[in-house]
Amino acid sequence: MPTALRRRFIPTPTSRTWAWILLAALILTAMPLAAPAQGNDRPRANATLGAGDSIRITVFQNPDLTTETRISPLGAIVFPMIGEVTLGGLTQAEAGARVAQLLKSGNFLIRPQVSVAMLEARSRVVHVLGQMSRPGNYALEDSGSRLTDILTQAGGISPTGADMVTVLSNRGGKPVKQEIDVPAIFRGGDAATNIQIGSGDTIFVHRAPVFYIYGEVQRAGAYRLEPNMIVMQALSLGGGLTVRGTERGIGIHRRLPGGQFTKLEARLTDPVQADDIVYVRESLF
Numbered sequence: 063m064p065t066a067l068r069r070r071f072i073p074t075p076t077s078r079t080w081a082w083i084l085l086a087a088l089i090l091t092a093m094p095l096a097a098p099a100q101g102n103d104r105p106r107a108n109a110t111l112g113a114g115d116s117i118r119i120t121v122f123q124n125p126d127l128t129t130e131t132r133i134s135p136l137g138a139i140v141f142p143m144i145g146e147v148t149l150g151g152l153t154q155a156e157a158g159a160r161v162a163q164l165l166k167s168g169n170f171l172i173r174p175q176v177s178v179a180m181l182e183a184r185s186r187v188v189h190v191l192g193q194m195s196r197p198g199n200y201a202l203e204d205s206g207s208r209l210t211d212i213l214t215q216a217g218g219i220s221p222t223g224a225d226m227v228t229v230l231s232n233r234g235g236k237p238v239k240q241e242i243d244v245p246a247i248f249r250g251g252d253a254a255t256n257i258q259i260g261s262g263d264t265i266f267v268h269r270a271p272v273f274y275i276y277g278e279v280q281r282a283g284a285y286r287l288e289p290n291m292i293v294m295q296a297l298s299l300g301g302g303l304t305v306r307g308t309e310r311g312i313g314i315h316r317r318l319p320g321g322q323f324t325k326l327e328a329r330l331t332d333p334v335q336a337d338d339i340v341y342v343r344e345s346l347f
Contacts, residue, residue: 109202111149111157111178112185113137119161122175130181143170150185154178188259190216192267193223208256209242212265219244223267225289229257230264271336275300278307278342287336294330296340303342311343 111117113135121127131139137150144164149157155178162176183201190197195217202212209229213219219227229240240257247256259265273296276282280301288295293312297303314326317337326332334340 114184116182186261189264224270275340308345315339
């Protein structure tokens with residue numbers, strides 16, 4: 063086909079095509095950008111306010127009334143024009159409604175729209191202590207928070223932490239102490255063992271039990287005691303026996319309830335207990 067004829071078939075944008083392109087560009091420009099995902103590091107809207115909480119009160123179209131304050135030990139704040147207002151025990155939405163009602167009943171504003179945002183929660187705090195990645199005080203954002211929720215906020219149990227976690231709480235004026243096996247929550251799938259945590263509760267993670275090994279082993283030292291561990295497993299953590307060690311020369315120094323130590327001849331299948339000192343003698347031949 064001649065070159066002059068082929069050029070006739072090359073598609074070129076028509077005025078209608080350009081119109082569609084411009085329309086699509088306008089639509090894409092007008093579309094809002096996707097909002098970033100919100101984390102859960104801020105207190106939730108359904109959390110109740112209490113003494114020590116820092117809040118911001120905003121009145122729509124009245125920026126001069128914007129107030130940042132801390133709730134007093136009596137659960138109250140002082141707001142412009144209306145004076146002292148009790149907000150303790152209310153949710154953020156309920157607190158906004160109360161301030162709006164007082165502004166309206168005092169004839170300060172006709173139809174006030176008030177919002178309350180919690181800046182820092184100090185009234186509902188859980189204390190996390192012991193062998194945690196990030197021990198400290200954590201705001202209890204939700205009345206339905208479970209033990210695993212708080213452990214997650216604190217970064218989880220550290221490698222030196224025990225599986226058993228102690229929870230100290232006060233229920234109905236009575237102190238309550240509970241020992242929770244955290245891995246068992248996931249092994250058994252029993253949601254009841256993942257207890258609900260309340261304000262003022264203390265979670266304490268003990269140091270994991272250890273045993274000690276020395277003598278004719280490759281790596282003497284202290285090691286974490288795993289459940290149902292036996293002597294053979296303990297020796298494997300120490301790298302096994304040296305060329306001079308013998309399986310017939312294994313003993314255990316074990317602490318008795320009174321604090322004294324006793325010597326035991328051990329077999330490879332004997333159990334190892336917390337604070338046991340496993341030693342391997344040198345072979346005589």
